Amino acid sequence: MMTRWTPILFFAAAVVAAPAQAGSPRNAYEDGLVAAVQNHIDVYRSWDLDAFVETFSEDAVITVDGDGATGRDEIRAFYRSNFADEPHTIQVLESGVRKGLVYLTMSYTFEDGLERCCSYANYFVKDGKIAYLDVKMSGRQKLVVRAKPKEEPTNPSDTNPDAKSKM
Numbered sequence: 001m002m003t004r005w006t007p008i009l010f011f012a013a014a015v016v017a018a019p020a021q022a023g024s025p026r027n028a029y030e031d032g033l034v035a036a037v038q039n040h041i042d043v044y045r046s047w048d049l050d051a052f053v054e055t056f057s058e059d060a061v062i063t064v065d066g067d068g069a070t071g072r073d074e075i076r077a078f079y080r081s082n083f084a085d086e087p088h089t090i091q092v093l094e095s096g097v098r099k100g101l102v103y104l105t106m107s108y109t110f111e112d113g114l115e116r117c118c119s120y121a122n123y124f125v126k127d128g129k130i131a132y133l134d135v136k137m138s139g140r141q142k143l144v145v146r147a148k149p150k151e152e153p154t155n156p157s158d159t160n161p162d163a164k165s166k167m
Contacts, residue, residue, distance in 0.1 A: 030097040036125040037102045041090075049076065049083040057129040064135040086111040093118065100124070 026034065040055040053076045056062075061070050062078065069078040094105040101124055107117035117138065124132035 026097060032128070033097055033100070033102050033123075033125045036128050036130065037104075037123050040123075040130055045087075045090075047083060047087050049079060052079065052083075055130055056133075057126060057131045060129070060131050060133070062133040062135075065137050 036055075040052075043051045043055050046052075053072050056072055056075055059071055060075060062068055062075055067078075069075045088111065089109040091107045091109070092104055093107060094103075096103055101122045103123070104119075104121045106119050106121070107115065108119075109115050119135055119137055121133060121135045123130055
């Protein structure tokens with residue numbers, strides 16, 4: 001079942017903005033992989049669904065914790081709800097290249113202050129396009145989620161986190 005988190009977390013779709021791992025210099029091939037994923041992230045941040053989908057190859061495959069899509073049309077449908085929400089901030093906690101895959105670990109902060117950690121994404125790049133994206137979410141039951149209140153509570157039930165759920 002798709003939730004508000006599903007497309008966001010597997011976008012996971014991601015960010016290679018974090019510095020390269022110390023002691024592991026990249027070669028020209030790896031630089032090309034990283035450049036393709038960085039472009040993918042930059043386009044995602046522009047909040048343009050059509051341009052974002054174009055960063056995938058025509059027959060790309062994405063999987064997120066077992067859910068998936070194949071081809072640009074399915075990928076567009078899969079991400080559509082993500083682009084309908086308010087933009088959010090993606091923080092790259094770790095990134096690198098290993099065995100021809102670009103990997104990222106990310107957390108997310110939403111406009112209302114809600115924080116979500118973490119997703120782990122592996123990207124396979126072919127001919128400058130994302131050909132395969134696999135995203136795993138970290139311990140869904142153990143995630144730390146904090147919400148910063150926008151206003152002071154007006155009645156006692158607003159102070160009870162069990163009374164209302166932001167998810």
